[in-house]
Amino acid sequence: MSALEYARLQFGLTASLHFLFVMVTLGLVVLVAVMQTRYVVSGNLAYGRMARFWGLLYAINYAVGIATGLVMEFQIGLNWAGLSRLTGDVFGAPLALETLIAFVLESTLLGMWIFGWGRLGKRLHLALIWGVAATAMLSAFWVMVSNAFLQHPVGYALDADGIARLTDFGALLSNSALWFALLHTVFAAMTTGGILLAGVSAWRLRRAHRARRRRELAPEDHELFRRSLRLGIRFGLIGTFFTIGFGYAQFGPIGDNQPTKLAGGAKAVAQQAAMVDRFGPGDYLPSDWVVISLEAMTGIANLLFLLLFVAQVLTFRDTLIRRRWARPALWMLTVLIPVPFVTAILGWIVREEGRQPWAVYGLLRTVDAVSPMSAGALRWSTFGFTVAVAALAVVDWWLLARAAARTPGGEFGTGEESGETGEHRELREALV
Incomplete structure (x- = not known):
C-alpha cells in the first residue's frame, strides 16, 4: 500500500470509530435531559432514577469518547499537512470552536451536573443537563460546518501564495452542504440513543421474565425499565423518521455541489469528461462502494422504521411486556x-468516500493533502492509532455493559446524602 492509502485507511478507521461514540453521546444526553425534566416537572421519582441510571451510561461514553477524539486530532495533524497548510485558516476555525465547546464548556457543565446530584437545587441541576445537551449540539454543529467546507468550499479566497483565507464566515454557516446533513446526523444520533435505551431495557425486562433462572427485578426497577423501554422506542421511531427525511433531502444539494458523487451510467461518463476538462486528467468518479453503501443504508433505515413502528404499537397497554406472544419483540429490540x-x-x-479524489472538493486533491511521510511510517502509525481507538471502543462497551447490568441506584455516589434511600422506599411503596 502507498503512503496515501495508509493515510486514508488510518483516517477512515479512527474517524468512523470516533463517530460511533458521538452517536451515543448526542442521543443519550437529550434523553437524559428529557427524563430529568419530567422528574422536576411532575415530581415522579421514577424519572429521577431513570435520569441517574442512564446518565451514568452517558458519562462513561462521553469520557471515553473524548479520548478517541484526541487520537483522531493527532492523526489529522500528523498525516494531513497539505490540508492544514492550504485550508487550515478556513476549515480549522470551526474545529477550534468545537474544541473550546467540547473540552471546556461542555465538560465543565457535565462535571457540575455529575457532582451536583443532591447538592444543587432541582431546577439549577436540570439547567445544567440541558446546558450539556445544548453544548453537545453546538459541538456537532461546528464539526459539521468544518466538514461542509470540505464537501462544498465557500467563504474563502486564495491569497498570492495560493493559500485559502477565510473571507465570509456567514457563507460557512449558510453552506448548502451543511444544514440537511447536520439535521440528518442529529436525528440519526437520536435514533441511536433511543434504540440503545430500548434495547438495554428490553434485555433487563427479558431477564426479569425468566424468574426461575434469575432474580426478578424489584418493582421500582421494573418501572424504570418499563418507562425507559417506551421512551426509547418512541424516541427511536421519531428519530428514524426524520433521519430518513433529511437523508433524502440531501440529494438535491449533493447533485449541485458534487455532481460526480451519485452519478451513474451515461451521466457518470459525462461528469467524468466535464471534470477532466475543468481540472485536467484523472479519475474523478468515486468507487462503487458509495452506491452500495447508499443502497444498504437506505434499506436498513426503512426496515428499522418499520420494526420500531411495530414495537410502538405493541407498547399499547404494555402488550410488549405483558403478553407472552409479544415478548420476542423484546429480543428483537436488543438485537437492534x-x-x-x-x-x-x-x-x-x-459522504466521505463519495468526495474522492478530493480532500476539499474541487480545490485540493487528497494526494496533495497528505503529509510527506513514508509508507512504512504511516503503516506503523495506522497500526498504533487503530489499536488505540479499538481498545478504547472495547473498554467503552465493556464499561457500558457493566453499568447497564447493575442494579439501579447510587449512581454518581448518590445515596443517603442525597435522599436516595428515602426516594427509593417511597417509590417502592407507591408501586406495591
Missing part, C-alpha cells in the same frame, strides 16, 4: 442495538 451504528458507518462512507 448495533444496527444504527452500522447504518451510520454506511452513511459516513457515502
